[in-house]
Amino acid sequence: MLLAWAALLTLNTIVLIALGGDGLEVFLLGGAAAGVVVLAALMAVRRDGEAPEASPAAVLAALAVTGLVLGTELGLWLVLISLGVLALAGFRLLREGVRW
Secondary structure: OOOHHHHHHHHHHHHHHHOOOOOOOOOHHHHHHHHHHHHHHHHHHOOOOOOOOOOOHHHHHHHHHHHHHHHHHHHHHHHHHHHHHHHHHHHHHHHHHOOO
């Protein structure tokens, strides 16, 4: 799952470079992608070799928050869709018994 997040950050970095982003933003986003890859590698060499399971609702909530952040640049349509997805993920997390 972390590698998928790193791939998304890398894709966003490539898009930022293609759109002519400043050097600082490119380095910050690329550095975040590299940091997630390092974190994934560290988790892969854990003593038990197992990565913790993530709740599908938690992953959906993380994607919704990403959509909210991207929506500030891409438009209100993405913000509204992401808010709906975040609400659905929140209800699912409440159903699973996760306390905020």
